[in-house]
Amino acid sequence: MTSDPDTLWRRCAHLGRVLLPLADQDPGRQADRHENLRTWGIDTAVGERLIEIFAALATHAVAIDASVPAAQLDALPLRTVADAATGKRDFELLVGLPDRFADVRDEQAVHLFRLSAYEGGQASRRLFQLSREVRHALIVLVERPLFPCPTCGDVFRRATEADLPE
Template structure:
């Protein structure tokens, strides 16, 4: 049986996975992000994967580990954006699950952990990635006609865009 914590973590990782494709509806945004990553000395693949896990960690921190998964839908996207830049790297790591369902998440979380513990330029890179995550989340929130976009709204939007047209 899946624990509520594991279910919440999966919702958070889903948010991280859909963020960039939704933001990249305007193609110039992806180009700008790739340029930023290169400037910061981060490969595109590594940077985008770190952005995904950073988003998941920020969502988990904003939701609080004791939040029931059913309440995740109502979590304001701006709260996740605030957690992305308002929480220290170590605070974000507190939300990592003990085990992962896939090696992809485990590798990305390990890389985030390595960056957080190495310090120096790696801490600076996490700061830069955090601002990129915040920017992407705020962009989605501002683009939406909804007054206060929630995590559930974003996940539904991603599901709607993924489903084939009838």
């Protein structure tokens, strides 16, 4: 049986994985992000994976702070997650993570994030730049006129409608 913290993390990671494909439905969004990553000297694939995990970490941190169980994650407002992406310090996003990750890619990305957060200097600056990209992608979804106050549940529904993988 899966514990609630594991389920919570898996749902947060899923939100991170579907964020960019959903945000990229806006014309030019992907090209702008790729240009930003190149300008910052960040490999596109690595940068996008870090953006995914950053979104998952921000979602997870908000859920932990608000004591939101996995079953109620759908009600979490996207704007709150967007605010956490730039409002929380890097190491604050690492609080309460599972000891082990079912997905080795998540574990590797969290380790890279953690290493960058504690390394400081240029690595920390890259995380700051990526936090802005995460926030921007979330705000793109928040500002779409489909829902008055979009939640994580709305993102999950949009991902299902767009036939994005789980």
